[in-house]
Amino acid sequence: MSFTEEKTNRKLPKYLQIIDYIKEKIGNGEWPIGSKIPSQRTLAKDFHVNRSTVITALEELMADGLIEGRMGKGTVVINNTWTLLAKNSAPNWEKYVTSGIQQPSRRIVQEINKSESNSDLIQLSKGELSNEIFPLSAMKEIMGKVSKNIEAFGYEEPKGYLPLREALSVYLKTIGIQASPSSILIVSGALQALQLISMGLLQRGSTVFLDQPSYLYSLHVFQSAGMNLTGLPMDKEGLLPNHIHMTKGERGKAILYTNPCFHNPTGILMSEERRKEILAASEETQLPIIEDDIYRELWIDENPPYPIKTIDKNGHVLYVGSLSKTLSPGLRIGWIVGPEPVIERLSDIKMQTDYGSSSLSQRVAAEWFTSGQYQRHLERVRHQLKIRRQFVTSALETNMKNAAVWTIPKGGFFIWLKILPSISMKLLYKKALTKGILLNLGSIYAQEKGNYIRLSYAYASLEDLQKGIYELSLMIKELASK
Template identity: 90%
Template sequence: MSFTEGKTVRKRPKYLQIIDYIKEKIGNGEWPIGSKIPSQRTLAKHFEVNRSTVITALEELTADGLIEGRMGKGTVVINNTWTLLAKNSSPDWDQYVNSGIQQPSRRIVQEINTSESNPELIQLSKGELSNEIFPLAVMKDIMGKVSQNIEAFGYEEPKGYLPLREALSGYLRTIGIQASPSSILIVSGALQALQLISMGLLQRGSTVFLDQPSYLYSLHVFQSAGMNLTGLPMDKEGLLPNHIHMTKGERGRAILYTNPCFHNPTGILMSERRREEILTASEKNQLPIIEDDIYRELWIDNIPPAPIKTMDKNGHVLYLGSLSKTLSPGLRIGWMVGPEPVIERLSDIKMQTDYGSSSLSQRVAAEWLISGEYQQHLDYVRHQLKMRRRHVTIALETYMKNAAQWSIPEGGFFIWLKIIPSISMKLLYKKALAKGILLNLGSIYAQEKGNYIRLSYAYASLEDLQKGIYELGLIIGELASR
């Protein structure tokens, strides 16, 4: 349940403010019967009071018959201000929520997603570019240009705005991918592409082979569709394809997902040789590949090896790209490249789900590509990431040399930290959060061995990056000395 509204400023005693707040939420139907209210700690923090004040408020609401503490569930709403007098009860929304097909995110992932909107925290977890890097002036110019030339527009054709697909066709040629506009589908970010694949190409019980660790483990896009994730080990060159072992029943019911450029969360850049080996294994096993290449343009030292898709002559690879990591996640513009029958199928499903990505965002994205501003912006982004990576590397050497091990990534957003002392990672997470530092633990990504943290150097300010790493070093030292 979200709890992000601003604090109410009143002269009434704090415990009465809490009562009014909760009653308003319940009375408006925002917190229906069966829903769990925020914890005492969260309420105390929100209203800047001691937990005893919160307890006083909750006791009065309990006496009024509105809430009830339940073992293992926390405090839940059992009535509202009008059903206390009504003869008919409201629907049991809790039953509906728990029976939905889409699995909820893990609790820690939900907490991180909520905390990432808190500007007071040092965001060492956030996988997006800093606001300081956002090209605000150019974006205003491009939006102004688009608005001056705009005409009445409605739903786009199923595959997306044609000028954008034409511009992407030209852009993809620069990285070696030959794709006509008819084999490109515009999606609302690469995540939607994965959702469309899960709905349109795979059946329940299918197997998704993937890197382990992987960002996909922090989502439930495939699991919610009834599919099984099978993790494959990695080395410094990327996913190891010789670990793909398919049963007879899996043929035609499996797909391989990999993130070859500046892998999330490890930052590994897959070698050219490994890309060739993966495609060979794919063709041998008749195993389609999802190549998630959203970090490709974030190279710092050298241009990465060509995408797997460039070697694909038989239509084995579905190639994903996006503007979310390089330009703006708010545009919600990504793309998928694949065989035309597949793109036709998935474009039909996309029309069934949202009738197409934003027409305005697609026009803005097209102008970025056509004008040449996108390539200039990428040059600036790479320069900024190089400076940030150096800044963080110095901070790690200064404050974490004896606490962690790491490799310097050749691009992307992330440094994969292995914590050397044997400490509780959950306790590390909690203590860091109490110090105003948000972390992503390796366990989120199914890192089963060792203690790992995914550290992002892309979002927080340089000052916050140094402060966060300094504090992290102190916390690890404290925990290790116990």
């Protein structure tokens, strides 16, 4: 929500509106002592004024003793309307905020996360299906059906709503996985699956081997739990298993994470042979595998190879799936398939964290599977992604032929774009943002060499994709000429 959407007295001069707004935030305890207030630029943008108006407001608040500018920290709250009158000061929330176990996201990742909700931006980065592809009528129909048949419901059993796990057991057979409902855990999206694994199966100091670059580097799921990420190189067939080398101390304290289908961010599809090699390396070293397969149903050209889990006869693989990429992230429904003792352990941890995923969402998800609507929806999604992929590759050929190189993905959401001129990617990101275009730079995925962008063709409209790529090409040429 922007500041101007919140309650302000619009009859007052703008600088007084800003003062009242900040005082209200401070007085209500929303911005406690030690909080950094929004930048002058942000306030000017949200109140539709120039920065001199903001400076006038801030100077008055400083004179009142409520805020002060601090070197390297911006402008912070130093008092509130209560502490100015009272002897006891408020707790130092800033100290608490910086002391939490969960590490904060990198500043650029936080900025991207906030900007992804800005509908005024051209979203060239967003890993989500477009609203144009969202099955609104089918979702209304299914939700209506569920609501008509609904009875009183409370917490589900620890592993999740049984009819959904039964439906998933049937669905998983279509991709070669034999899993009974008792070996399936319903989670609130694939990210929660990783959090549960980090809490329930690994100890501090453990090593997480993973593809590099990887989406996991933009998060701090494992690092916040005191674990180390060790990146492994990839080629056009996926992760290179011969680079897995464990020390004696790592045995029993390591796990391998991989995203074999339409890898995020590179779009690489792991070959069938490579999947066999990875499982063989895992079995030889007794290294468990997390197979994150949330993009597999988004194939465009042909069915991808069966999951690694299908050839796992010894329980090495924890298989993670989700409806967030294929149907709706708002449902918050995912699943983990694994050995029953592991699923029992993770289900106990889940009960301790949230006492189960949404009962309503689980019922809706079950209806999508059992009605046959999910497979019909996937066919429509693949058709739309094929159109979008063709459109974007054509736009890239027209506008970026001499500025970048790329490989056409066989499915998923992303094109991994390597920018050829030696330019500042941070400057490109900032310049694009001022032009109303949001980018995801390769650096947030630990791409250490070369200049890369993860370009999504799944979310923005075709018109915005065309405009965004054209504007991007102009910015690259401009930066390269300096």
